[in-house]
Amino acid sequence: MIHFKNVSKKYHDHSVALENVTFNVLPKEFVSIVGHSGAGKTTLLKMILAEEKPTAGSVFFESIDINDLKKSEMNDLRRRIGTVFQDFRLLPHKTAFENIAFAMEAAGRTDEEIASDVPHVLELVDLGNKMQSFPHQLSGGEKQRVAIARAIVNQPDLIIADEPTGNLDPVNTYDVIQILKKINDLGTTVILTTHNKGVIDSLGKRVITMENGKIIRDDQEGKYVL
């Protein structure tokens, strides 16, 4: 589904973010990417979203070369990918309901669909009673669950979660990972980056380990080894 082919990214001569990275992610897979800060994990994810362009090599989403896309096609691509970040990235002046509705509006969904799907997806992440709350009225865990709800509401083919548990306590971390697992079980591909050894070891899914912009390990049912 996602295919990196000899991808390198240099910011300038002495700063190499990625070096000759090649790997595949299959549909319905749950892949974790681990590595120290600066190993190149976030750069990798940004390339799938076309936020960064590779200096060399190509990134494919199914058979589409992401860097050949025009701006409007890029928007279509982004609607097929749900994103979750460490800092939640909710729209601060919109309620939980409106944050999710915004993603649906951007995808051109009808008002009827929005009225029925948003409450449903908020129930799914156990926030049915916080629909009209603004982000600043929610706890970290609740914000992240709103972000996940937003990421899945358009039924994307792929969820990208960039250290989604980085700002959360263990209980919320567990909840968020369980939700991601459930989403994956329902058939959505998930790419997760994390520093949390416990999370990786409990998942028992594929782990890609990165160091200095290179892939140094790629194990099915991997552990956190660094």
Add this chain to the structure above:
Amino acid sequence: MLWTKIKRVSKSGFVSFWRNGSVSLAAVLIMTVTLLVIGSLLLLSALLTSTLTSIKDKVDINVYFVQNANESDILDLQKTLQHLPEVATVSYVTRDQALQDFRARHQNDQLTLQALDELSDNPLGAIVNIKAKDPSQYEGITQFLQSKAVNPTDGSSIIDKINYAQNKNAIDAISRIIKSAEKLGLILIIFFALVAILITFNTVRLAIYSAREEISVMRLVGASSMFIRMPFVVVGLMYGLVSGLITVLLFYPISYWLGPTTYSLGTGLNLFTYYLSNFGQFFVIIVGTGLVLGAISSFLAVKKYLKF
């Protein structure tokens, strides 16, 4: 679908104008100041124009005819003058009328009146009073008169004198002052309007700068450029509308307060009456400028954060 889009974009714009209360308030205040400046410039230029017109109106020249000039020649000349493009009005004062005016002017001066009674004939010639459209044109009119006003029977001039020569310096000075006042007024208006526009643009840019994170989130969710941008344009329109209305309202007490003063300064214009009689035009200009400024500023400011 288009209607749904318009509905969503306007709703989102209204809501964010309301929820970002402090930012909106700041932007509206700055824009109100901007529009006040632009409005004041408009009123000032109206005052200037009116002052200049009333000064111009006071400038005229009198053509004094010789006593034996034929009335028909004078009337012919008056007709010719009226057809000149430079001439605004021509009024003819007959010899009898001139005498009456003279008597009226000197009604307390018995000596002069007695002297006048001693004379068997009216000593005054007819007068033609000319007002040009622009003071600088008097010289040309004078030259024209001197070449045309010839008695057809003996070839002598029917004009006794034209008081242009005596007033020449004053008229020249006034035309110079009027010209530079108009020029200065225009330069000032352009300058302050530019400053005001830049300030507004910067304010809106700052308001949107605080939303740059949101813009990048909207991008990641897959929103198209237009879908991100249009709510901001709606907010910009709201800034313009609200501050335009505030400005138009503020000018009511301002012009009411300044009205009598401006009139007594000899501008020939009461600012308050002027404001009320031109309210429609003023409303359209101020609110329209607000809307256009707000929309364009937002449109350009968001552009900066829409890259990638």
